[in-house]
Amino acid sequence: MVVNAAQFKASxxxxxxxxxxxxxxxxxxxxxxxxxxxxxxxxxDEESSEAAWVHAYLHRIEGDLGNATYWYRRAGKSVANGSLEAEWEAIASTLLGSGRA
Structure with missing residues (x-):
């Protein structure tokens, strides 16, 4: 069972x-x-703000910053400008910390 970011990353x-x-x-x-x-x-096809945040991250990986910006807006998040790795860690930590794994 995954309960924290380190366990999630290891999984x-x-x-x-x-x-x-x-x-x-x-x-x-x-x-x-x-x-x-x-x-x-x-x-x-997910409607949650959490899914929109991951969706934004995926379009950032893809290099489609216009589409990513749309999804960051849907997620209620600022457009990320740090490393992709740092953003992955931030999303994982936030989602796992919300108790909604």
Missing amino acids: VSAAAPPPQLNAPLAALWWAAKGSWDQAHKIVQ
Whole structure:
């Protein structure tokens, strides 16, 4: 069971995400595995602000900053300008800290 960011990060070495993850965290997990398409499929139809944040991050990875900006706005977040790794860590920590894994 994943209960914190360190455990979540360590779980990326597995073949599949932990089954108890919600959609935004599962998408973030797949993004860490380099599976952008799988991650995008998970969040593209989700309506939560958490999913929108992960969606923004995915479009930032893709290099589509216009689309990313739209999704950051939907998430109620400022456009990220740090490293992708730092943003991944911030999203994971925030989502896991919300108790909504």
